[in-house]
Amino acid sequence: MSRTFNFSAGPAILPEEVLREAQAAIWDFDGAGIGILEHSHRGGPFEKVVQQTEASCRKLAGIPDDYAVLFLSGGASTQFFMLPANLLPDGATADYLVTGAWSEKAVAEAKRYGRVHEAATTAATNHDRIPRANEIRWSERPVYAHFTSNNTIFGTQWTSEPTPPAGVWLACDASSDIFSRPIDVTRYGVLYAGAQKNIGPAGVTLVIVRRDLVERPVRDLPTMLRYGTHAKEGSLYNTPPSFGIYLMGRVFEWTLRQGGLAGIEKKNREKAQVLYDALAATSFYSAHAGEGSRSLMNVTFRTPSAELDAKFVKAAEAAGFAGLKGHRSVGGMRASIYNAFPKAGCVALASFMQDFAAKHG
Amino acid sequence: MSRTFNFSAGPAILPEEVLREAQAAIWDFDGAGIGILEHSHRGGPFEKVVQQTEASCRKLAGIPDDYAVLFLSGGASTQFFMLPANLLPDGATADYLVTGAWSEKAVAEAKRYGRVHEAATTAATNHDRIPRANEIRWSERPVYAHFTSNNTIFGTQWTSEPTPPAGVWLACDASSDIFSRPIDVTRYGVLYAGAQKNIGPAGVTLVIVRRDLVERPVRDLPTMLRYGTHAKEGSLYNTPPSFGIYLMGRVFEWTLRQGGLAGIEKKNREKAQVLYDALAATSFYSAHAGEGSRSLMNVTFRTPSAELDAKFVKAAEAAGFAGLKGHRSVGGMRASIYNAFPKAGCVALASFMQDFAAKHG
Numbered sequence: 001m002s003r004t005f006n007f008s009a010g011p012a013i014l015p016e017e018v019l020r021e022a023q024a025a026i027w028d029f030d031g032a033g034i035g036i037l038e039h040s041h042r043g044g045p046f047e048k049v050v051q052q053t054e055a056s057c058r059k060l061a062g063i064p065d066d067y068a069v070l071f072l073s074g075g076a077s078t079q080f081f082m083l084p085a086n087l088l089p090d091g092a093t094a095d096y097l098v099t100g101a102w103s104e105k106a107v108a109e110a111k112r113y114g115r116v117h118e119a120a121t122t123a124a125t126n127h128d129r130i131p132r133a134n135e136i137r138w139s140e141r142p143v144y145a146h147f148t149s150n151n152t153i154f155g156t157q158w159t160s161e162p163t164p165p166a167g168v169w170l171a172c173d174a175s176s177d178i179f180s181r182p183i184d185v186t187r188y189g190v191l192y193a194g195a196q197k198n199i200g201p202a203g204v205t206l207v208i209v210r211r212d213l214v215e216r217p218v219r220d221l222p223t224m225l226r227y228g229t230h231a232k233e234g235s236l237y238n239t240p241p242s243f244g245i246y247l248m249g250r251v252f253e254w255t256l257r258q259g260g261l262a263g264i265e266k267k268n269r270e271k272a273q274v275l276y277d278a279l280a281a282t283s284f285y286s287a288h289a290g291e292g293s294r295s296l297m298n299v300t301f302r303t304p305s306a307e308l309d310a311k312f313v314k315a316a317e318a319a320g321f322a323g324l325k326g327h328r329s330v331g332g333m334r335a336s337i338y339n340a341f342p343k344a345g346c347v348a349l350a351s352f353m354q355d356f357a358a359k360h361g
Numbered sequence: 362m363s364r365t366f367n368f369s370a371g372p373a374i375l376p377e378e379v380l381r382e383a384q385a386a387i388w389d390f391d392g393a394g395i396g397i398l399e400h401s402h403r404g405g406p407f408e409k410v411v412q413q414t415e416a417s418c419r420k421l422a423g424i425p426d427d428y429a430v431l432f433l434s435g436g437a438s439t440q441f442f443m444l445p446a447n448l449l450p451d452g453a454t455a456d457y458l459v460t461g462a463w464s465e466k467a468v469a470e471a472k473r474y475g476r477v478h479e480a481a482t483t484a485a486t487n488h489d490r491i492p493r494a495n496e497i498r499w500s501e502r503p504v505y506a507h508f509t510s511n512n513t514i515f516g517t518q519w520t521s522e523p524t525p526p527a528g529v530w531l532a533c534d535a536s537s538d539i540f541s542r543p544i545d546v547t548r549y550g551v552l553y554a555g556a557q558k559n560i561g562p563a564g565v566t567l568v569i570v571r572r573d574l575v576e577r578p579v580r581d582l583p584t585m586l587r588y589g590t591h592a593k594e595g596s597l598y599n600t601p602p603s604f605g606i607y608l609m610g611r612v613f614e615w616t617l618r619q620g621g622l623a624g625i626e627k628k629n630r631e632k633a634q635v636l637y638d639a640l641a642a643t644s645f646y647s648a649h650a651g652e653g654s655r656s657l658m659n660v661t662f663r664t665p666s667a668e669l670d671a672k673f674v675k676a677a678e679a680a681g682f683a684g685l686k687g688h689r690s691v692g693g694m695r696a697s698i699y700n701a702f703p704k705a706g707c708v709a710l711a712s713f714m715q716d717f718a719a720k721h722g
Contacts, residue, residue, distance in 0.1 A: 004394030008401040011603055019396055023384045032683070033365030035380055037562045037608075040369040040684060073434040073564060074585060077599040081583035109583055196600055201398045203434060203564045203602030222442035222470055224435060238438040239557055241564030241602065242372055247398075322393070323401060 005345035008323035009152050009298065009336040010176065010197040018250045018340075025246065036246050041239050049242075050235060053249030057206070060252050060260060063185050068214055068231040070207040071245045075194040076102065076175045079205065080109040083171055083190055086227050088114035088143055089218040094171075095119040095142040097162060100127045100151035101329065102173060110146070113219075117142065126330070127154040129293040136162060144169050144189055150177035152197070153327040155300030155334060156293040161187055169210070177297050178206065179255060180339055181265035189213050195244060197297070198339045199251050204244030255339060264339050271337050271346045272296040278350035284357035288330055302332025308360055309333060315356065321349055366706035369684035370513050370659060370697040371537065371558040379611045379701075386607065397607050402600050410603070411596060414610030418567070421613050421621060424546050429575055429592040431568040432606045436555040437463065437536045440566065441470040444532055444551055447588050449475035449504055450579040455532075456480040456503040458523060461488045461512035462690065463534060471507070474580075478503065487691070488515040490654040497523060505530050505550055511538035513558070514688040516661030516695060517654040522548055530571070538658050539567065540616060541700055542626035550574050556605060558658070559700045560612050565605030616700060625700050626657075632698050632707045633657040639711035645718035649691055663693025669721055670694060676717065682710055 006013045022036075029036040030045055039046045054069045063069060072078070088094050092114045096107045098121035110116050117139040120131035138145070145164035149172050150157040157177060161170055161184075169189030178193035185191065190209045196202040207227070214227045223229050229237050235245070258264045276294060279285045279301050288300035303309050309332050313325045316333075326332040337346060367374045383397075390397040391406055400407045415430045424430060433439070449455050453475045457468045459482035471477050478500040481492035499506070506525035510533050511518040518538060522531055522545075530550030539554035546552065551570045557563040568588070575588045584590050590598050596606070619625045637655060640646045640662050649661035664670050670693050674686045677694075687693040698707060 003389065003396075006395045006399055008395075008399065008404070010600065011399055011401060013399050014396070019387055019398070022398075023387050026380055026384050026387070028364065033681075034367045034369075034683060035364075035375070037380070037383075038367055038369065038372055038374050040372060041563065043369070043684070073602070075434075075599050078585050081585065085583075105584075112581075112583060194600060196603075201604055202402065202600045203605055220473075222446075222473060223466075224439050224442065238436050239371065239555060239563045241434070241605075242557075243562050243604065244564055244602075320394075322395060323404070 004320055004322045005348060006322050007335045007337065007341070007345075009327075009334060010194075011202045012197050012336060012338050013340045014201070014247075015251065015254045015340045018247065018254050021250050022247060037243050039242070041236060041242055046242060049246050049249060053245050053252065056249055056252035056256065060179060060255055061183055061185055063208060066211050067185060068209050068211050068227070070209065070227065070230045071235040071240055071248070072205045072207055072230060073203060073241050075202075075205055076173050076192060077105065079173065079192040079207065080106045081112065082225055082227070083146075083192070084110040084113040085219065085221055085225060086217045087190070087213055090114060092143050093117050093139050093141070095139050095145045095164065097131060097136065097145070097147040098123060099130060099148050099156060100154050102151070102153075102175075103148045106146060106148070106173060114143070119145065127151060127156065128288055129290040130156050130158050133163070138165050142168055144171045146171040146173075148172070149174045150295055150297050152176040152298050152336070154330060155287075155289045155295045155298040157295035157297065159292070177295070179261060179264070180268050180297060182261040195248055197336075200248035201244050204241045204248055206248070258339075267343065268296045268337075268339065271341065271343050272299060274343065274346040274350050275299045275335055275337070278353045281354065282357045282361065284361040285353065288332065297336060297338055299335040299337065300326060300330055300332060302326070303360070306331060311360070312356055316349075316352060319352055321352065365681055365683045366709060367683050368696045368698065368702070368706075370688075370695060371555075372563045373558050373697060373699050374701045375562070375608075376612065376615045376701045379608065379615050382611050383608060398604050400603070402597060402603055407603060410607050410610060414606050414613065417610055417613035417617065421540060421616055422544055422546055424569060427572050428546060429570050429572050429588070431570065431588065431591045432596040432601055432609070433566045433568055433591060434564060434602050436563075436566055437534050437553060438466065440534065440553040440568065441467045442473065443586055443588070444553070445471040445474040446580065446582055446586060447578045448551070448574055451475060453504050454478050454500050454502070456500050456506045456525065458492060458497065458506070458508040459484060460491060460509055460517060461515050463512070463536075464509045467507060467509070467534060475504070480506065488512060488517065489649055490651040491517050491519050494524070499526050503529055505532045507532040507534075509533070510535045511656055511658050513537040513659050513697070515691060516648075516650045516656045516659040518656035518658065520653070538656070540622060540625070541629050541658060543622040556609050558697075561609035562605050565602045565609055567609070619700075628704065629657045629698075629700065632702065632704050633660060635704065635707040635711050636660045636696055636698070639714045642715065643718045643722065645722040646714065649693065658697060658699055660696040660698065661687060661691055661693060663687070664721070667692060672721070673717055677710075677713060680713055682713065
């Protein structure tokens, strides 16, 4: 059966090769006569899966040994409070760059633990862009500087990391663009991502954290909420989301086969260019995100009216393009074209867009 | 390819019918041309999955409307602190029945929030039995009474719920025997289980909680840690472990096809009887768990020596029986025979046990 062009914002499309591997592994993993879902997390075969997933992750992103690579659960929403709970002392300040709904949620949770300074916000223009460097007002001595590297809902993306004051580490929610391009992990203290967009299924969270930070939590916490618990036990303190870890490993290997992060970035740029070119080719469409802030992962756009937007989504669905309806806070359309999304889908959508504009423009 | 008899304590064997359904759904779910891993949690197809999983769960266990059915993550280890964080006020007391390593962990986390009274413990005899009713010393006015319905490591199981003082609700970690027999949910305030033994894969936790308790949390907590957050949003506050929820729904439907909880209990009793009969047939083997406390889920036993135990595990592995090594705190062997484990595997193991005893006895 042929598969639909799936523009879902997440959970999102996965590489077909990985899906085929998963189908086989569910019945029998590694010739053991036991499926991947059924293997003990304490047994040799699964321990090897965890080790390989971590090794592939380190290779893919060039993660040095002084960083722990953790496979947790609860999504970015859990990291919103787990990060400050572990690392923001009472009375200390963390700086947050507010570029969308997810940044706002991260701010709300951090406020339970310490002071939050909003170093910049783009709320005034419904988060249609990334703040310019000269708009950012850092606080005196923040513990860390938090940003959301890609804003799924608004279709904006940082082209490079913000530069906090000297000695201040970056914290980042990279859920919707993790491993879509090369990254210098050493600028980060904590880098986290729900897997369900670029690196796997829903239900597993990748957390990359500097080991020296893990070793000095700022308050006593339940065992499961301490980064140190999971770092010490190699993500096997309790039964982990084992299938998610397996699948993430398969996606990392697939990404390496695409030429690693440099290779995948090239493909992502080509794919996004096809859609941004289609937007620029006619005045019928307008992009939500401003130039210089446009995401390579989520392309947000609209037609001249909400009625035509609805018509577009319906006609696209009928033509085999799924998941194009924009988030309610932005309206219009959103084409999510994560790593695994094929260029052929972008080309087909661009052609559909051209036809739709010709018919309704 | 034929599958191994998998006695893993968890993640554990799943029904073959369910694995076959999952294999197909990974490529294409419901004819949409999109796999189950790739469906948006906000889209119609997945919303239907959540609704159906909840409906099957309610039907299977007779769960009334005044209970919320939540699909969370983080396993029972997360519930160890989430339960008292939500429901044990500062200075108040909860009673815990300590029957093994998992009960002890639950106690340790609860102590962060309130007072813990150990109403009974079987630690003195390495948790080889369940406390008798006349051994239990309840505190004056506990908020709740917590127990572990089945002790995976030790192979003991409560034959029926403990009876706390009038007006006190039960809290239960049912991870390793959930839905293995009929249950009267109305005796419980909170019933929780990691899915990976009887009801699904690792990475999703079932929490059944009385709605009036959800509506009165005793302290302010991060959004993700409040039962109320997930109850209000039907487990869709954030991106949930979607594949785990799907698979759990398939397992619930499979369990209904086995005759529901009464039907599955009958099968479980027959399966366990085969192994306990094999133990009783010779003085070569001894059971860890005392009579009257023996689990239908995990059968723990040993040979006359640690050397023979090791030989048994190795020979069994070679004969196609996987996962029989006992937990290090008990030693010997453990045969985990959850709902999905076939009776044929118990019969085959009993025969192997007889042969091994004849050869080495």
